[in-house]
Amino acid sequence: MNAADPNEVLKDEVLKDEATLQLDAHGNLRHLLTLKGLDKSLLIDILDDAQQYLTEPGELPARGRSLVGRSVANLFFEASTRTRASFDLAGKRLGADVLNLDVNTSSRKKGESILDTIYTLEAMHVDIMVVRDASAGVPAFIARHVLPHVSVLNAGESDVSHPTQGLLDILTMRQHKGSFENLAVAIVGDIRHSRVAMSASHALSALGVGELRLISPPVLAPEPDSVPGARILDNLEQGLADADVVMALRIQRERIGNLDGIPGIDEYFANYGISYESMKFAKPDAIVMHPGPMNRGIEIEGSLADGPQSVITQQVTNGVAIRMAVLDRVGNTMAPR
Numbered sequence: 001m002n003a004a005d006p007n008e009v010l011k012d013e014v015l016k017d018e019a020t021l022q023l024d025a026h027g028n029l030r031h032l033l034t035l036k037g038l039d040k041s042l043l044i045d046i047l048d049d050a051q052q053y054l055t056e057p058g059e060l061p062a063r064g065r066s067l068v069g070r071s072v073a074n075l076f077f078e079a080s081t082r083t084r085a086s087f088d089l090a091g092k093r094l095g096a097d098v099l100n101l102d103v104n105t106s107s108r109k110k111g112e113s114i115l116d117t118i119y120t121l122e123a124m125h126v127d128i129m130v131v132r133d134a135s136a137g138v139p140a141f142i143a144r145h146v147l148p149h150v151s152v153l154n155a156g157e158s159d160v161s162h163p164t165q166g167l168l169d170i171l172t173m174r175q176h177k178g179s180f181e182n183l184a185v186a187i188v189g190d191i192r193h194s195r196v197a198m199s200a201s202h203a204l205s206a207l208g209v210g211e212l213r214l215i216s217p218p219v220l221a222p223e224p225d226s227v228p229g230a231r232i233l234d235n236l237e238q239g240l241a242d243a244d245v246v247m248a249l250r251i252q253r254e255r256i257g258n259l260d261g262i263p264g265i266d267e268y269f270a271n272y273g274i275s276y277e278s279m280k281f282a283k284p285d286a287i288v289m290h291p292g293p294m295n296r297g298i299e300i301e302g303s304l305a306d307g308p309q310s311v312i313t314q315q316v317t318n319g320v321a322i323r324m325a326v327l328d329r330v331g332n333t334m335a336p337r
């Protein structure tokens with residue numbers, strides 16, 4: 001097996017315990033690969049750290065110096081606006097040198113393997129690799145091959161995991177609803193292909209959420225037992241009944257080989273769209289969330305996304321704070337060079 005060819009090892013990698021790999025011998029976060037297996041106290045600590053990095057609108061953004069002298073590389077092998085921009089800003093606001101590799105003009109286009117790309121960046125003293133990839137297992141694969149002082153942060157992994165998104169989502173819920181024990185959280189849309197739903201579910205489960213409901217047409221439902229503790233529903237009225245938090249997800253068409261059976265736009269919006277009409281089933285003070293990017297008029301009514309119940313732009317703001325908290329934490333865990 002060629003260790004520089006991830007395709008041969010990815011299937012094995014995803015079966016191994018990423019939750020163990022991401023902690024050092026003292027239980028500190030060395031990499032962030034998944035929220036699965038992270039305990040409640042660590043999740044709460046990260047949320048508390050992130051809260052410190054939030055300032056009021058119009059004020060200057062919070063800054064720190066914990067990454068001065070460190071270098072962060074953003075390696076996005078899939079498209080991104082929010083995650084990439086917020087990791088970029090988060091790294092700079094902590095004093096790091098931040099490199100945004102343009103994958104389309106990088107030597108990966110000439111056949112260079114992902115590990116050779118990583119080794120090249122390590123040789124330039126990059127300390128933190130922020131990785132988004134369409135294939136499952138890539139962040140863990142890289143984490144197993146980097147130097148002892150280097151950290152790997154998962155910025156979106158296939159349909160498996162998007163841990164910093166999960167963290168910013170639970171931070172946003174906590175800001176509006178306080179504790180999680182009595183919350184009913186409804187996540188609606190393409191659950192089967194959603195790394196956002198997976199990471200939110202892992203975090204909410206660890207935090208002891210009152211009830212988690214995953215609502216989708218049957219063709220987009222999660223694999224049975226893939227989300228322990230969640231109620232799987234295909235009826236929106238039942239799914240939203242008295243919910244405190246409603247999160248809409250887009251259909252991940254880029255991950256669906258065969259679109260047969262996927263409802264058309266009008267049918268989908270009528271049955272699964274989050275709208276002023278469907279929000280009548282939820283609690284009157286329910287918040288509306290969406291990880292972005294949104295497809296207005298398909299999974300969410302545009303004016304609802306801009307309305308008073310929506311916390312979607314707050315999720316984006318929280319994304320920078322969460323990524324600062326995570327970068328700061330792995331920076332503190334790193335062995336000195």
Ligand code: CP
Pocket residue numbers: 079080081082083084156165291292293
């Ligand atoms: N939520 C999210 O991951 O958005 P981007 O794809 O724009 O980064």
